[in-house]
Amino acid sequence: MRSEKVLSGKNAIITGCARGIGKAMLENFAKNGANVWASARSLTPEFETRCAELSGKYGVLIMPLCFDMTNKEEMKNAVKVVMKSDLKVNVLVNNAGVTYNALHQLTAEAALRVQMEVNFFAPFLFTQSIVKLMLRQGSGSVINVASSAALDGNAGRAAYGASKAALLCATRALSREVGAQGVRANVIAPGITETDMIGSMSDAVIAETVACTDMRRIGSPTDIADVAVYLASDLSTYITGQVLRVDGGM
Amino acid sequence: MLLSGQNAVVTGCLRGIGKKTLEVFAEQGANVWACAQQVDEEFEKFCAELAQRTGTWIKPIYFDLTDTDAIKAGLKAIMSDKQPIDVLVNVAGFTKDAIFHMTSMEQLKLVFEVNYFSQILISQYITKLMVRKKRGSVINIASISGLDGSRGQLAYSSSKAALIGATRTMSRELAQQGVRVNAIAPGVIDTDMNAVVPENVIAGHIKDMSIQRMGSSSEVANAILFLASDLSGYMTGQIFRVDGGMK
Numbered sequence: 001m002r003s004e005k006v007l008s009g010k011n012a013i014i015t016g017c018a019r020g021i022g023k024a025m026l027e028n029f030a031k032n033g034a035n036v037w038a039s040a041r042s043l044t045p046e047f048e049t050r051c052a053e054l055s056g057k058y059g060v061l062i063m064p065l066c067f068d069m070t071n072k073e074e075m076k077n078a079v080k081v082v083m084k085s086d087l088k089v090n091v092l093v094n095n096a097g098v099t100y101n102a103l104h105q106l107t108a109e110a111a112l113r114v115q116m117e118v119n120f121f122a123p124f125l126f127t128q129s130i131v132k133l134m135l136r137q138g139s140g141s142v143i144n145v146a147s148s149a150a151l152d153g154n155a156g157r158a159a160y161g162a163s164k165a166a167l168l169c170a171t172r173a174l175s176r177e178v179g180a181q182g183v184r185a186n187v188i189a190p191g192i193t194e195t196d197m198i199g200s201m202s203d204a205v206i207a208e209t210v211a212c213t214d215m216r217r218i219g220s221p222t223d224i225a226d227v228a229v230y231l232a233s234d235l236s237t238y239i240t241g242q243v244l245r246v247d248g249g250m
Numbered sequence: 251m252l253l254s255g256q257n258a259v260v261t262g263c264l265r266g267i268g269k270k271t272l273e274v275f276a277e278q279g280a281n282v283w284a285c286a287q288q289v290d291e292e293f294e295k296f297c298a299e300l301a302q303r304t305g306t307w308i309k310p311i312y313f314d315l316t317d318t319d320a321i322k323a324g325l326k327a328i329m330s331d332k333q334p335i336d337v338l339v340n341v342a343g344f345t346k347d348a349i350f351h352m353t354s355m356e357q358l359k360l361v362f363e364v365n366y367f368s369q370i371l372i373s374q375y376i377t378k379l380m381v382r383k384k385r386g387s388v389i390n391i392a393s394i395s396g397l398d399g400s401r402g403q404l405a406y407s408s409s410k411a412a413l414i415g416a417t418r419t420m421s422r423e424l425a426q427q428g429v430r431v432n433a434i435a436p437g438v439i440d441t442d443m444n445a446v447v448p449e450n451v452i453a454g455h456i457k458d459m460s461i462q463r464m465g466s467s468s469e470v471a472n473a474i475l476f477l478a479s480d481l482s483g484y485m486t487g488q489i490f491r492v493d494g495g496m497k
Contacts, residue, residue, distance in 0.1 A: 006252075179460025179495050191484075214425030214486060223484035230476045238437075238469035240460050241495035249425050249487040 005033030006233040011061075011087045013130060015039040015069065015123070016096030018047055020195030021145065024221035025093060026062070028229050030054045035061035037082060039096070041068055069096055069122035079129040088137050091232040092130045094123035094167075095145045099197045104158040112159045119163035124170055131174070134183045142185040143231045144171045145224070148247050151189055164189075168243060175241035184240040186231050191247025193219040214249030252479040254279035257333050259376055261285040261315075262342030264293055266441035267391065270467035271339055271474050272297075276304040278475060280337070283328045285311045287342070315342055315368040316360065325375040337478040338376045338388045340369045340413075345406040345443065353404045365409035370416060377420070377429055384428035389477045390417050391470075392433040394493050410435075414489055421487030430486040432477045437493025440464040460495030 012029055016022035018040040029036050038051050043066040055062040065081060067074035082089060097119045100111050127142060134140025149157040150164035168187050175185040192198065192209045198218070201209075210216060227246050230236055258275050262268030263284040272284050284297055289312050301308040309331075313324035328335075343365045346357045373388055380386025395403050396410025414433055421431040438444060438455045444464070456462050473492045476482055 175495050176460045176497075180462050184461070184495075214422050215484065216426055219484040226481040226483065227485070230481050235472040235476055237472075238461060238465040238492055238494050239473065242491055244485070244490070245488055246482075246484050248484050249421050 006235060007091075007229060008033035010090040010232065011035045011037075012091035012093060012232060013037040013039060013065065013082065013089060014093040014095055015126070018044075020197065021190070021193060021221045021224045022093075022095040024225040025095060025228050026051075027054060028222065028225040029232070030058040030060050030062060032229050032233075033058070033060060034091070034232070035063070035087070037063045037065040039065045039067070039078070041096075042066055069126065070117050072125075075122075075126060075129070079126075082130070083133065089130055089133050089140065091141050091143065092127065092134075093143045093145070093228055093232070094127060095228075096122070097145065097164075099200055100160045101156050101200050102159065103156055107159050115159040115163040116166070119160070120166045120170075123167060127174070131178060131183060135178060135181050137182075139182040140184070141232050141236070142171070142174065142183065143228050144168070144185070144187050145228075146171075146187050146189050146243070148189050148191045148245060148250060151243070151245070152250070172241050172243075179240050184231075184236070186236075186239060186241070187243040188224060188227055188231070189243055189245045189247065190224045191219055191245065191250050193221060193224060195221060212250055213247065217248060219246060219248055251277075251279035252475060252481065253337070256280045256336040256478075257282075258337035258339065258478065259283045259285065259328060259335055259372075260339045260341060261372065262391075263310075264290060266443065267436070267439065267467045267470045267474075268339075268341035269296075270471040271341060272308070273300060274468065274471040274475050275337075275478070276300050276306045276308060278479075279304070279306065280478075281307045281333075283309050283311050283331075285313065285324060285342070287314055288312055315364040318368075318371065321368055321371055322375075325372065329375070329379065334383050334385075335376055335379050336386060338373065338380075338386070339474055339478065340372060340388070340390045342368075343391065343410075345403060347402050347406065348404065349402050350404045358405045358408075361405035361409050362412070365406070366412045366416070369413060373416075373420065377424060380429045381424065381427045386429040387478050387482075388420065388424075388429065388431040389474050390414075390431070390433040391474075392417070392435045392489065394435045394437050394491060394496060397435055397489065397491070398496075417489065418487050425486050430477075430482070432482070432485060432488045432490060434470065434473055434477065435489055435491045435493065436465065436470050437491065437496050438464050439470055440466055455496070458497045459493070463494065465492060465494055
């Protein structure tokens with residue numbers, strides 16, 4: 001009989017753990033037996049307490065790894081912390097991201113640059129450092145959280161969708177380059193999900209999106225986190241270069 | 251366990267991906283109606299041992315997918331158990347390879363009979379029960395050839411493409427009734443079906459993969475497990491490639 005914990009003995013880095021999907025991922029990974037470097041922008045007392053609580057509840061290591069993804073020096077130091085731990089890095093989940101809604105013609109240049117900086121450059125560069133470790137180990141699973149907007153090009157989502165489409169493309173290229181060395185790379189493309197991010201959407205837009213969703217409900221952060229657990233686990237050893245839409249059927 | 255206490259119907263359990271799926275499902279706590287083409291003593295023994303080892307029940311059900319009456323009789327036997335059905339996996343399928351110009355209508359119709367018409371019939375029966383319970387997951391086993399095309403497999407690839415179309419439509423119609431429908435498109439998997447493919451053809455495929463080897467039946471079975479389980483509760487209408495990253 002298989003052990004119930006599909007991530008037993010695995011160590012994972014998850015970015016954007018303070019809220020939303022990342023918060024759910026942190027709990028689901030811990031529940032399924034993984035040790036986690038929980039990354040967030042800043043180490044607040046609430047976050048520290050939460051990490052300690054999860055660690056106690058599930059009997060795994062939860063190591064806060066707080067840094068600003070857009071600060072090169074801070075990122076470098078975070079990678080050093082991971083390396084110094086002497087723990088294998090089996091999984092990297094690039095979940096941190098920022099949203100932005102504006103029509104193409106009204107997109108401010110500064111906002112466009114922030115989108116690319118946070119949603120594309122930061123995870124790209126972080127992945128370079130972590131995949132280097134995975135290649136040395138000869139194994140690893142990279143999970144990048146994009147968006148259905150990256151595939152569908154929704155009105156009002158030009159900058160956000162483009163930044164996520166860039167991430168998606170980079171993931172596919174990476175999967176081809178490192179597959180033979182035992183490292184997998186896949187994308188999760190959530191549809192409309194119950195997080196702070198939808199706070200930026202009007203009720204009318206949310207209702208319209210739900211009406212276009214076959215399951216007629218908004219996804220929960222756990223819905224997305226469960227798929228990440230699968231991609232992180234050894235249940236998906238032959239899955240790479242894939243984009244999994246977790247969108248309730250749009 | 252990911253399928254504790256759930257009941258599943260799996261077709262094509264005699265060999266390959268179906269047999270592995272049966273095994274993985276039972277290990278994950280599911281009871282299974284194990285459908286196979288013909289009565290087989292060794293298979294009966296396999297099912298009995300697996301059930302005992304995993305503390306589940308496994309009922310062999312026999313029908314030939316070219317025989318509509320036999321399929322209906324098999325489905326009625328399943329339904330007469332009066333158990334809820336949480337999962338349906340349509341694995342059974344077969345191929346009759348020939349290039350486009352050499353494909354006879356007879357071959358084409360036979361392949362569609364097994365790979366398409368029978369799957370629809372089975373899904374109609376089983377999802378009717380799922381809809382009543384407002385819960386269910388259907389997994390159709392298609393093929394990358396249904397997405398990419400495949401030289402020498404006109405009948406097979408088009409039947410799988412048809413199954414993909416059906417999967418998408420079924421998912422749209424059944425989502426609001428609590429039933430998810432997804433398909434898996436396996437790549438080159440180490441099964442009997444590929445044992446007849448010349449080595450150089452297999453090697454050519456492997457060269458085009460990110461993970462440079464054939465997949466195993468258990469790797470496909472684990473993907474089926476994911477789609478069957480609540481881990482994929484917000485996924486429907488998806489065609490999921492299990493192909494080691496093919497170009």
